[in-house]
Amino acid sequence: MQVLDDIWASVKGNAKTRINDPIIGAFVISWGLCNWDRLALLFLGAGKLDTRINMFTQEVSFINEPSLIWTNHALLLLPLLITAFYIFVLPSVAHAIEKKLKPTQINRHDHTVDLDLNKAIKQKELNKARLRTNPDNEFLAQEVKIDIEREKREAEVKKAEAEIKKSEAETLRNQEVESKAKVTSAELELKKRESEAKTAKLVLENHERQTKVEKNELAISTAKKNSTLASHRFPASYFFLELLSDNLKEEDVIMSLDGLTSCISTIFGYESFSNLLNDKEFTNENLEQVKYLLLDADKVTAGLSKVLINEGIEGFDSKWLIGVLEDIFETYSYQLVYPDTLADIIQDEVNNFDLSSLNGMDEIPTAIENINELIIDEYHYDDRLNEFFVSFSGSASGSHVSYSSVSGPDIELSIEARCYSIIGGAGLGEPEINGGATVKEPEENY
Known part of the structure; x- marks a missing residue:
C-alpha cells in the first residue's frame, strides 16, 4: 500500500505542477471552453459509456486523422x-491600461498628500489654540507677556x-514768529534788544527741540526694533518648516510634516524634532x-x-537637499559649512586678527608686519565640550619697535580658535581666538 501511495503522490504532484504552469493551465482551460459540448456529451450524454468514449475519441483523435486540426x-x-493571447497579448494590454491610469493614480496620491498636509496644519493650529486656552501652561503666560x-x-x-508732530508744529510756529520779527524789525527798532534776546531764546529752544526730535526718532526706531523682536519670539522652528516647504514646492516636490521636521532637526544637530x-x-x-x-x-548625508x-x-539626492537648505538659511546669514571649510574660514580671520594681543607679545620688541607662514595643525569638533577647535602654528616678522629701519626678532606663533555651540550640536557662534608668541630661535648652521 505504501508503494501505491508513493506512486499516486508522485503522479498527483507532477500533474499539479503541470496544471499550475501558466502555459499548460491556460491551454487546458481554453481547450475545455472550446470543447465544452464534447465534454458534456462524454460525461452527461445518453447512451452507453463505451459508445460515448468511442465517439469522443473519433472527434478528437487528430493524431490518427491530422485533417481534424x-x-x-x-x-x-x-x-x-x-x-497565446492570454500569455502574450493580455499582459501588454494590462500594462497599457496601467500606464494610462498612472497620471490619475499620481493625482490621487498628490491629493492625499495635500489632505495630510492640510490636516497637519489644522492640527498645529488646534494645538496652538489648546495651549492658549490652558491657564496652567507657560505658553499662555508667555503669549500674554508678548x-x-x-x-x-x-x-x-x-x-x-x-x-x-507737536515739536514740528512748535518749530513751524517759531519760524513764523521769526519771519514776522524780521519783517517788522525796522518798525520795532526801539525794541531791538528785546527782539534779539527773544530771537536768541527761540533759536536755543529750536535747538533743544531738534535734539528732542532726534532722540524721539531714535526711540521710535528702537521701539520698532523691540516690537519686531517681541513678535518673533514665537519658536522659529515652524518658520523654518514653512520656508523649507515653500522652497520644495518651487521644485515641484511635496514633503510631509515628518520629513520637513527631520530636515530641520538634522541640520541643527538634533536627534529628533522633539529634542x-x-x-x-x-x-x-x-x-x-x-x-x-x-x-x-x-550624519547629514545619511539623515x-x-x-x-x-x-x-x-x-534628487542629499546634496540637492542641502542646497535647498542653504538657500533658506542665507536669509539669516547662516553659513552651512563642513569642518575643513570652517577651519579655512577661521584661518582667514586669524590672518586679519590683531596679533599684538597674543600672550608674550609685550615682551617681544617686534611690530608684526607680515605673517610669513600660518599652518593648520589640527581641527575637530569636541562632543564633550560642545566646541569646534582649530590650532595653528606659524611665524611672523616685522620691524623693531624702537628702530623702524631695523628688523626685529622673528616670532613663532601658536594660536588656538574655538567656536562654541550655541544651539544644538551644529549652531556655532563667532570664533574666539587666543594664543601665544615667542622669539624664534635662529637656525644653527653646521
Whole structure:
C-alpha cells in the first residue's frame, strides 16, 4: 500500500505542477471552453459509456486523422490562439491600461498628500489654540507677556510720533514768529534788544527741540526694533518648516510634516524634532548669535538620504537637499559649512586678527608686519565640550619697535580658535581666538 501511495503522490504532484504552469493551465482551460459540448456529451450524454468514449475519441483523435486540426478549429487551433493571447497579448494590454491610469493614480496620491498636509496644519493650529486656552501652561503666560510688551511698544511709538508732530508744529510756529520779527524789525527798532534776546531764546529752544526730535526718532526706531523682536519670539522652528516647504514646492516636490521636521532637526544637530522643541536654548536671541551651521558629512548625508527615501522622492539626492537648505538659511546669514571649510574660514580671520594681543607679545620688541607662514595643525569638533577647535602654528616678522629701519626678532606663533555651540550640536557662534608668541630661535648652521 505504501508503494501505491508513493506512486499516486508522485503522479498527483507532477500533474499539479503541470496544471499550475501558466502555459499548460491556460491551454487546458481554453481547450475545455472550446470543447465544452464534447465534454458534456462524454460525461452527461445518453447512451452507453463505451459508445460515448468511442465517439469522443473519433472527434478528437487528430493524431490518427491530422485533417481534424484544420476542419475542427476548436480541437487545437482555437485553444492555441486563446492561450497565446492570454500569455502574450493580455499582459501588454494590462500594462497599457496601467500606464494610462498612472497620471490619475499620481493625482490621487498628490491629493492625499495635500489632505495630510492640510490636516497637519489644522492640527498645529488646534494645538496652538489648546495651549492658549490652558491657564496652567507657560505658553499662555508667555503669549500674554508678548502681547503686553507689543502693546507697550506700540504705545511708545505712538507717543513718540505725537511728540514729534507737536515739536514740528512748535518749530513751524517759531519760524513764523521769526519771519514776522524780521519783517517788522525796522518798525520795532526801539525794541531791538528785546527782539534779539527773544530771537536768541527761540533759536536755543529750536535747538533743544531738534535734539528732542532726534532722540524721539531714535526711540521710535528702537521701539520698532523691540516690537519686531517681541513678535518673533514665537519658536522659529515652524518658520523654518514653512520656508523649507515653500522652497520644495518651487521644485515641484511635496514633503510631509515628518520629513520637513527631520530636515530641520538634522541640520541643527538634533536627534529628533522633539529634542529641538524641548531645548530651552533654541530661542530667537540665541539664533541671532549663530553664524555657522557645522555639517557632519556622514550624519547629514545619511539623515537627509533617509528622509528622501521615506518620502518616496526620486530624482534628487542629499546634496540637492542641502542646497535647498542653504538657500533658506542665507536669509539669516547662516553659513552651512563642513569642518575643513570652517577651519579655512577661521584661518582667514586669524590672518586679519590683531596679533599684538597674543600672550608674550609685550615682551617681544617686534611690530608684526607680515605673517610669513600660518599652518593648520589640527581641527575637530569636541562632543564633550560642545566646541569646534582649530590650532595653528606659524611665524611672523616685522620691524623693531624702537628702530623702524631695523628688523626685529622673528616670532613663532601658536594660536588656538574655538567656536562654541550655541544651539544644538551644529549652531556655532563667532570664533574666539587666543594664543601665544615667542622669539624664534635662529637656525644653527653646521
